[in-house]
Amino acid sequence: MNKAQLIEAIAKEAKMTKVEAHKALGAVITATTKALGKGERVALVGFGSFSVAKRAARKGRNPQTGKEIKIAAKKVVKFKAGAELAKKVK
Numbered sequence: 001m002n003k004a005q006l007i008e009a010i011a012k013e014a015k016m017t018k019v020e021a022h023k024a025l026g027a028v029i030t031a032t033t034k035a036l037g038k039g040e041r042v043a044l045v046g047f048g049s050f051s052v053a054k055r056a057a058r059k060g061r062n063p064q065t066g067k068e069i070k071i072a073a074k075k076v077v078k079f080k081a082g083a084e085l086a087k088k089v090k
Contacts (some may be wrong), residue, residue, distance in 0.1 A: 006025065008024050039052050044068055047085050048082045048085055055073060056073050057072055
């Protein structure tokens, strides 16, 4: 499902226009992005939670040359599915 299909599904489920659904989805994405940018955790009960984790610097290999390279430390976004979501996907 892509963003346009998600907007269409939200509009249908919530009985709103696609324009309203687009604004609502945009607001959710913006709020989630800002919270994660501040290092906060975003928990949606029954769905799951988004959090920021630190990934340490490490050594890797260039698959084409086999040469060892240094991979810098960085922050990554992690998602953990909630119990309800996990049960429905199972």
